[in-house]
Amino acid sequence: MNSSFFDNKNTLGLLFMLPAGVLLLLFLTYPLGLGTWLGFTDAKIGRAGEWIGIENFQFLIGDSVARLSLFNTLFYTTVASVLKFVLGLWLALILNRRLPFKSFIRAIVLLPFIVPTALSAIAFWWIYDSQFSVVSWTLSKMGLIDRYIDFLGEPWLARLSVTAANIWRGVPFVAISLLAGLQTIPPSLYEASSIDGATPWQQFWNVTLPLLTPIIAVVMTFSVLFTFTDFQLIYVLTRGGPLNATHLMATLAFQRGIPGGALGEGAALAMLMVPFLLAAIMFSYFGLQRRAWQQGGGDK
Amino acid sequence: MSDKTDAAGMEYLQSLPRRWVTLYIPLGVFMFVLLFPFYWMVMTSFKSNEELMSKAANPFWIVKPTLDHFEKLLFRTEYPQWLWNTILISVLSTFISLFAAVLAAYAIERLRFRGSRQVGLSIFFAYLVPPSILFIPLALIVFKLGLFDSVWALILTYPTFLIPFCTWLLMGYFRTIPYELEECALIDGATRWQILVKIMLPLAVPGLISAGIFAFTLSWNEFIYALTFISSSENKTVPVGVITELVEGDVYHWGALMAGALLGSLPVAILYSFFVEYYVSGMTGAVKE
Incomplete structure (x- = not known):
């Protein structure tokens, strides 16, 4: 192995990149291109498509279900992300304080994030059951309702129920990531500001939040990205129903593309998510830049 | 802290x-x-x-x-087979990804070949491409390669989201290892391969564990590819098998469904409980880098 061929950085670099490169090009870059192309064809399962230009996109814009799925996706992403951020930051601040059994608590807080979403969604499915829901049982025993709530049966109630399940899963991720950010803030800043007479509220707004902004930007970008492209929670809980009220773009793309067989239309729908994802990525990129700048990192 | x-x-x-x-x-x-x-x-x-x-x-x-529901699950459904499939797929795709990621991270971070900066950046962007925009074209590719309805379809496609993550994480770990160690070894006549195996990897063990645990749970939890690429029951993974096979028409066997969810969650929960710190540092490391 000591020949000059293998000592050349460029050759060796290429060789080392080979396994990752082949897998990523074949199963990531190529499908990304193929998916874009499919979006402009009328491909069906078992039949190669013909180029039909922007017909799929024109159809989708005129399709009320597709428009509803865009609305649902935006609603789901916005509401869930805002609440995940607020609750996650609150939980992070709580966990950053002095607590008994701190590391144990921190460990079990993350459980909703690590168990398979499809499986925890089954638990929510049962909690939201129209006849045997434990929430309805408790509320009716307390005398607050007289009829069981049909959580997944009414459009708006279903939207809110799936959003709640998504928040449940996402809060631990946001909280634990922000906690890691909180722990990098030097305690001396808090001591100095409290000597200057700052209240805890002022400390939060003027010390914690500004120093945490870069990591918030990154964490929330990931959170928005995963919520926007969510699939399994909806697929398990409602499959898009009732009356398509909970269809996200990903679940509709699946329904049209795989069981429906309209590969071209499904791919077009999936590709419509890309502009939104690019916006999120740009946001993350500038968040990262700002972070490097704050640490005096320069161009990195 | x-x-x-x-x-x-x-x-x-x-x-x-x-x-x-x-x-x-x-x-x-x-x-x-x-x-x-x-x-x-x-x-x-x-x-x-x-x-x-x-x-x-x-x-x-x-x-x-x-214990009726567990008895039904383990002896009257294909649950044990799904469990075995999930283990096999998660372990293999994790090892393939770690292998590819170690080489890639070392090349990008230490070999500094021409274009390594751009490659590093594109790996980061690859991490941001979600499976739900790729599954339709990937289904076609999997079909063309003759992998449809085989566990290999999943073993080979899971690395697409595992490699970017693991590479990104390991790049951060390699960056903390002093250059001097490597220079000494080069002067002593070690090859790059020897340096990677004998110096970098032993020092990066915590990073390898973080990346491995995280990759394992990600592949265990994967749903959309497993739902799309697999059609026969004996090749399904636990999350997909429980959702698609345990619901018969309108009859929901809640006890069995929950038992399936519980048994399917336990392995990752147990693994996680042994490696909490590694898992958390993997998760936050990927976010912070």
């Missing part, structure tokens, strides 16, 4: 009632909500069907615990 350096040096000034209102009660509510679905999973999976369907009984407790 130890408790002493926490950003709460003035907390002894707070009175106990105030601590209850601002700290313990909110924390208690958070913990209750976050853990309740798990409690509910356990309760439901040990309840008999009569108890499950009774509106009179207190649903929070079990009068007569039963």
Whole structure:
């Protein structure tokens, strides 16, 4: 192995990149291109498509279900992300304080994030059951309702129920990531500001939040990205129903593309998510830049 | 970070009632909500069907615990096969990804070949491409390669989201290893391969564990590819098998569904409990880098 061929950085670099490169090009870059192309064809399962230009996109814009799925996706992403951020930051601040059994608590807080979403969604499915829901049982025993709530049966109630399940899963991720950010803030800043007479509220707004902004930007970008492209929670809980009220773009793309067989239309729908994802990525990129700048990192 | 350096040096000034209102009660509510679905999973999976369907009984407790649902799951469904598939797929795709990621991270971070910066950046962007925009074209590719309805379809496609993550994480770890170690070895006549195997990898073991644990749980939890690329029951993974095979028409076997969810969650939960710190540092490391 000591020949000059293998000592050349460029050759060796290429060789080392080979396994990752082949897998990523074949199963990531190529499908990304193929998916874009499919979006402009009328491909069906078992039949190669013909180029039909922007017909799929024109159809989708005129399709009320597709428009509803865009609305649902935006609603789901916005509401869930805002609440995940607020609750996650609150939980992070709580966990950053002095607590008994701190590391144990921190460990079990993350459980909703690590168990398979499809499986925890089954638990929510049962909690939201129209006849045997434990929430309805408790509320009716307390005398607050007289009829069981049909959580997944009414459009708006279903939207809110799936959003709640998504928040449940996402809060631990946001909280634990922000906690890691909180722990990098030097305690001396808090001591100095409290000597200057700052209240805890002022400390939060003027010390914690500004120093945490870069990591918030990154964490929330990931959170928005995963919520926007969510699939399994909806697929398990409602499959898009009732009356398509909970269809996200990903679940509709699946329904049209795989069981429906309209590969071209499904791919077009999936590709419509890309502009939104690019916006999120740009946001993350500038968040990262700002972070490097704050640490005096320069161009990195 | 130890408790002493926490950003709460003035907390002894707070009175106990105030601590209850601002700290313990909110924390208690958070913990209750976050853990309740798990409690509910356990309760439901040990309840008999009569108890499950009774509106009179207190649903929070079990009068007569039963193992019926587990018995049905393990002996009258293909659950053990799904469990085996999931283990096989997760282990293999994790190892393939770690292997590819170690080489890639070393090349990008240490060999500094021409274009390595751009390659590093594109790996980061690859991490941001979600499976739900790729599954339709990937289904076609998998079909063309003759992998459709085979566990290999998943073993080979899972690395697309595992490699970017692992590479990114390991790049961060390699960056912390001093260059001098490598230079000494080069002067002593070691090849790059020897340096990677004998110097870098032993020093990067924590990073390898973080990346490995995280990759394993990600592949265990994967759903959309497994749902799309696999059609026959004996090749399914646990999450997809439970969702698609245990629901017969309109009859929901809640006990068996919950038992399936519980058994399918336990392996990752146990693995996680042994490696909490590695897992957390993997998760936050990927976010912070």
